[in-house]
Amino acid sequence: MTEDGLSKSGDSRSLGAKRTNESSSYARGFLLLQIFICSLLMTSSAFAEDVISSCSGAETAVSRLFLQQVSAHSAMIKWRGDTPIVCFGTQPGKLDRSVRSEFIDGHHQVTLAGLEADTYYYYSIGGATSSGPGQHFRTAPESGQLPDDGNIHIWLLGDSGTATEVQGGHNVHAGKAIDVMNGYLKYNDQQAAGEPLDLILLLGDNAYLEGTDEQWQGAYFDIYAELIKTTATWPTIGNHEMGGGALDICIFRKLPQCEKGPLISHFGGISRSANPDSYDSNGDGPDPGGLPYLNIFSLPSKAEQGGVASGTEQYYSFDYGNVHTVSLDSQLSNRDPVQRSAMRDWLIDDLSSNKQDWTLVIFHHPPYSKGQNHDSDVEQNEIDMRETFAPVFEDHGVDVVYSGHAHSYERSWYLNGHYGPSDTFTPGTHAELDGQGNPSMGQGTDVYRQISSATAADDKAVYTVAGSAGKADQENPCTPGRTMGCSLPDWLGHPAHRTFPAGQTGYHSHGLSLKGSVVIDVNRTSLTSRFVSESGQVLDHFIIKREP
Known part of the structure; x- marks a missing residue:
């Protein structure tokens, strides 16, 4: 709902009649209810992330920018950097929706929801209204279907x-x-x-x-x-992916030291191990x-x-x-x-x-x-x-x-x-x-x-x-x-x-x-x-x- 639309709803002159105090209170209450519902709808469109009202920033250089879980109606973007804002839309020069990231395990992460199937979306990191170079994706087709190109x-x-x-x-x-x-x-x-x-x-x-x-x-x-x-x-x-462990390097290479027995190294x-928490990158125990x-x-x-x-x-x-x-x-x-x-x-x-x-x-x-x-x-x-x-x-x-x-x-x-x-x-x-x-x-x-x-x-x-x-x-x-x-x-x-x-x-x-x-x-x-x-x-x- 637009700002103009909301203001007209609360303007008694647009109804062509004088309101009583009781009617005015009812109108103000109804207006607040409408604003609250619109707020809920906007929030639900991006799952748990905060939705920003507009894109007005600039593209920000980030590292480790990658996509995950691109489906017919949602997509996840992850990156490292200082900015928490993603702007996105279906036109590369007119990004009209924005989302604030969560910070999880060292990465900014946003899930874009409410997307159309088999559709190109463009995005920027930092709030710019135009997408960054090469920053776009196509959502999946509906379940059981093929994309428009048939492959x-x-x-x-x-x-x-x-x-x-x-x-x-x-x-x-x-x-x-x-x-x-x-x-x-x-x-x-x-x-x-x-x-x-x-x-x-x-x-x-x-x-x-x-x-x-x-x-x-x-x-x-x-x-x-x-x-x-x-x-x-x-x-x-x-x-x-699972780190390392102890190994007798003599099974790969017969060094002079091997004459004295196994030569153990990380x-x-x-x-x-079957336990991911035992991950050891350098031999000094679990990281x-x-x-x-x-x-x-x-x-x-x-x-x-x-x-x-x-x-x-x-x-x-x-x-x-x-x-x-x-x-x-x-x-x-x-x-x-x-x-x-x-x-x-x-x-x-x-x-x-x-x-x-x-x-x-x-x-x-x-x-x-x-x-x-x-x-x-x-x-x-x-x-x-x-x-x-x-x-x-x-x-x-x-x-x-x-x-x-x-x-x-x-x-x-x-x-x-x-x-x-x-x-x-x-x-x-x-x-x-x-x-x-x-x-x-x-x-x-x-x-x-x-x-x-x-x-x-x-x-x-x-x-x-x-x-x-x-x-x-x-x-x-x-x-x-x-x-x-x-x-x-x-x-x-x-x-x-x-x-x-x-x-x-x-x-x-x-x-x-x-x-x-x-x-x-x-x-x-x-x-x-x-x-x-x-x-x-x-x-x-x-x-x-x-x-x-």
Whole structure:
């Protein structure tokens, strides 16, 4: 209600009659009631944040500006800086709504509510009436629907956090994550018509080596700054998010001191705890501030974005249009039998209630992998994820599963029922076959079908390992007695993964030791997954079709 409108309501001359004292008191009371109702309506439009009456400030430089939980009717903006004000609107030069932030865990945070679905919004930080450079986002389509362009465009980054990996005082992987990002941007410009992203999914290990707040800044927020202020980030917990632990470095490198026995040192990424409060960044005991991952990200533990409430930000789910995404916790909850069982029970409830066309699952530790240092036949986190959760995925219509951890690319056949070690895999039993009786590639005339042509059921999934967005392991044959920090004879040879032709650099029998990231495109009838190299080339893809 405008100020002019309110003043006219209280002006007795506009009624053309003289009011008695009683009538005037009634009018003043009614006016106050109207003002109170309008105030409530304005406050409710931004959840718990304070609403400011107008935008009259100036754009203010801030750091760590990023989006979270962008849905059809709301969006969360987070940043660090001195100003608490966000102005927003549907026209970049006319921002007409403003909100005051809350300050939570070291970040300013606002939730914009009452938004229109599938609509571009622009925003400024500090109260300016025009949006800052690149500060805009598009809300999600209504649940179950597609955006106006008919496609949901998703980018996945696994183990991208190497910009802050320091060894011997040197950053040994400087620039590699930027190369992968530039490869995606080149692909997107040349082969995807510059389509804007709808979702950014992180597969864990996105801040090396211990996942400190400082490492998150250098490995994620500084590198992807232009993308994450227009597209929401949805992460999962990796081992390098959880600090470090004690390690005998002699298993990686035979130093002279190793002759006297184990050489124990604090090392990032090897915590074996199931408790996030035990996060230890430097070996001197739990950090007072707790797990930085949980302080940085605000994730929907109460089913705020669809799905079923998990009650924890360690694992969660959300809907975006006709895609349902689940982020599981293979690092913490998976380590404890009671927590793992609770996560499994929640997952079954969540997937049982899911009505979306497509279902996508992310977590860090891959169920099937022969990566360097990370063998799913040996590593317990990977064994538990395969044995406990793969049956649930296949029983409840999950289409695709993505993990990181191994610094390479591996992609499975269309699988069902393979829950044992790699030597128990049988193509005729566990994989969808093509017309020649070979495992189908999911390409060309042999695309996968959501309803399997072999079983007439939605009972298969593709499992992808995409942990090379910051570095790719290279062949380094293990010497006798050594199993870590080197490549074993079966490196990138898991038979549940698709085969690759020999003779090209980085190509191995069942995987690629090349840097890159994954792009997913989803519409009503198909899901296409592509592995895009640092040079912007598509090195692998598969397609799943469904009936509309």
